[in-house]
Amino acid sequence: MTIDQNCKIWLKGIFAERAKFDESMAKHTSFRVGGCADAFVEPENIEEMYRVVKRADEKKILWMVVGDGTNLLVKDSGVRGIVISTRKIRRQISMASGGGDLVRVTAAAGTRLSALCRFAIEKGWQGMNFAVGIPGTVGGAIMMNAGTAMGTIQDVIFRIKGLDPSGSARVIEKCDMGFSYRKLSIKGMEKPVILEGSFSLQKGDPGAIKREAEVVLENRRKRQPTGAASAGCFFKNPVSGKSAGELIDLAGLKGKQIGGAKISEKHANFIINTGDGTAADIMALMETVQEEIYNTFDIKLEPEVKIVG
Numbered sequence: 001m002t003i004d005q006n007c008k009i010w011l012k013g014i015f016a017e018r019a020k021f022d023e024s025m026a027k028h029t030s031f032r033v034g035g036c037a038d039a040f041v042e043p044e045n046i047e048e049m050y051r052v053v054k055r056a057d058e059k060k061i062l063w064m065v066v067g068d069g070t071n072l073l074v075k076d077s078g079v080r081g082i083v084i085s086t087r088k089i090r091r092q093i094s095m096a097s098g099g100g101d102l103v104r105v106t107a108a109a110g111t112r113l114s115a116l117c118r119f120a121i122e123k124g125w126q127g128m129n130f131a132v133g134i135p136g137t138v139g140g141a142i143m144m145n146a147g148t149a150m151g152t153i154q155d156v157i158f159r160i161k162g163l164d165p166s167g168s169a170r171v172i173e174k175c176d177m178g179f180s181y182r183k184l185s186i187k188g189m190e191k192p193v194i195l196e197g198s199f200s201l202q203k204g205d206p207g208a209i210k211r212e213a214e215v216v217l218e219n220r221r222k223r224q225p226t227g228a229a230s231a232g233c234f235f236k237n238p239v240s241g242k243s244a245g246e247l248i249d250l251a252g253l254k255g256k257q258i259g260g261a262k263i264s265e266k267h268a269n270f271i272i273n274t275g276d277g278t279a280a281d282i283m284a285l286m287e288t289v290q291e292e293i294y295n296t297f298d299i300k301l302e303p304e305v306k307i308v309g
Helices: 005-018 046-058 113-123 138-143 206-223 244-250 279-297
Strands: 019-024 036-041 063-066 072-074 079-085 094-099 102-108 157-163 169-173 177-180 183-186 193-203 229-233 261-263 270-273 306-308
Touching: 005 019, 005 036, 005 046, 046 063, 046 079, 046 157, 046 193, 072 279, 102 113, 102 138, 113 138, 113 206, 138 193, 244 279, 261 279, 270 279
Parallel strands: 036 079, 063 079, 072 306
Antiparallel strands: 019 036, 094 102, 102 193, 157 169, 157 193, 177 183, 229 270, 261 270
């Protein structure tokens, strides 16, 4: 079913000014490109999320959930159906003792990952420093199993609250989570919606944790184009051998540009929007890189960035 007038009235009735139509996704992605979403809504609580997902499923309306759009490329043709943003679903980060030096920390899906990292650093809790400097929300980080060489979300997550197909909240234990490289699958949930995540951290030396975080952040700033419009590392690293960035660098593609899309000269696995780029430019550059790496090294690079539209 398409977004008709009745659907627009229904969405306005729930979200008022938080429901927008023909909304440019360039406003909601870190690439700053992309066509329009038929409808874009921002629930402020879990109940509103229940209502929109349940009704959309009943009416067979397409829908997708986004956080900060930091690992997302929306094509110039836009997105059909309803885009549901979690950014307004936030609440205070909570904690509970897990016994001994163990601390359990819970954050809503719309909480920025950087806020969770800061919270852990300020409290002197160890475990989140691998994620310092990674953009996006907690929900997005869980769905993408975000991480670095220092660790990943699967190392610290122990419980998730998600939305099941019936429109009610479900607690998912770690034994029902299937993590792989930049991917999460949940047993019994074909299209999971993350509402909150709970993490197991360790009490540590606050000074040492803070110093480590500062080093991690400084290294990220030195090696990555942190101020540019990008979606982070664009390609998945091959299972073995050199990283995607190393392969792209060896192929002489640093600085390669198509339209307004360019391979960063600072980190070869970053595609950046120089200011007037389009999704088509980024897609064309992606395909050029894939072809060159395959022809040179017989390796097929797969995008890590989620492409929709």
